[in-house]
Amino acid sequence: xxxxxxxxxxxxxxxxxxxxxxxxxxxxxxxxxxxxxxxxxxxxxxxxxxxxxxxxxxxxxxxxxxxxxxxxxxxxxxxxxxxxxxxxxxxxxxxxxxxxxxxxxxxxxxxxxxxxxxxxxxxxxxxxxxxxxxxxxxxxxxxxxxxxxxxxxxxxxxxxxxxxxxxxxxxxx
Numbered sequence: 001x002x003x004x005x006x007x008x009x010x011x012x013x014x015x016x017x018x019x020x021x022x023x024x025x026x027x028x029x030x031x032x033x034x035x036x037x038x039x040x041x042x043x044x045x046x047x048x049x050x051x052x053x054x055x056x057x058x059x060x061x062x063x064x065x066x067x068x069x070x071x072x073x074x075x076x077x078x079x080x081x082x083x084x085x086x087x088x089x090x091x092x093x094x095x096x097x098x099x100x101x102x103x104x105x106x107x108x109x110x111x112x113x114x115x116x117x118x119x120x121x122x123x124x125x126x127x128x129x130x131x132x133x134x135x136x137x138x139x140x141x142x143x144x145x146x147x148x149x150x151x152x153x154x155x156x157x158x159x160x161x162x163x164x165x166x167x168x169x170x171x172x173x
Contacts, residue, residue, distance in 0.1 A: 008065075016061045017054040024053020069168075073153070073161055082151035082163045085112030088122065090141050094131075104129040104137035108144055110162065112152045123160060125168050140166060 028049035032042040089109040096102040109124040129137035144150055144164070151163030162168070 012058070012061050012065075016057045020057025020060075021050040021054040024056070025050035027053070072155075073163075076153035076155055076161055077163070080115075080153075082153050083112050083115055085110040085150050085152035085162075087144050087146055087148050087150055090145050092137060092141050101131040103131060104134060106137055106141050106144075108150070108162065110150060110152060112154075112160075115154060121160075125162055127164075127166050127168055 025046045028045040029042060032045040032049075033039075036042070087108055088111050089107075091107045091109075093105050093107075094102060095105065105126050105128050107124055107126045109122065111120055111122045113119070114121050127137075127140060129140070153161045153163055155161065
């Protein structure tokens with residue numbers, strides 16, 4: 001699982017912006033010369049459109065990850081009923097960012113009985129909220145406080161999803 005997280009991080013932080021920049025710069029190089037005929041415009045358009053392509057690629061990557069998560073959640077809901085799990089612990093932490101807004105992280109530790117072999121499994125998921133969504137984070141923690149029940153959708157290879165409408169933090173998808 002750790003290798004998947006590292007691969008997604010590298011893909012989202014390095015490869016996706018680079019490919020977006022290259023595709024944007026190539027589009028600018030191909031389209032700017034016939035449209036304007038001025039080489040100075042082409043030299044200006046290449047980095048500007050490349051930066052726009054990198055931004056569009058990063059936004060598309062995050063949307064793709066969100067789409068994949070919700071599609072996986074729908075597939076697990078259709079494949080079988082949710083197992084009732086019990087929230088063992090719910091912790092909220094705040095991380096201040098010196099360069100911008102901070103974020104709240106609500107980590108839920110859940111225990112449930114695995115339907116395939118009957119043993120009790122324990123795992124945790126983190127949910128991240130922006131600094132301005134402090135009330136949403138507190139409401140989420142109150143709703144899923146310790147000793148409350150929560151739906152758990154077991155997946156393949158010891159994977160699982162919690163049956164909640166919120167999207168988990170990117171490192172826990």
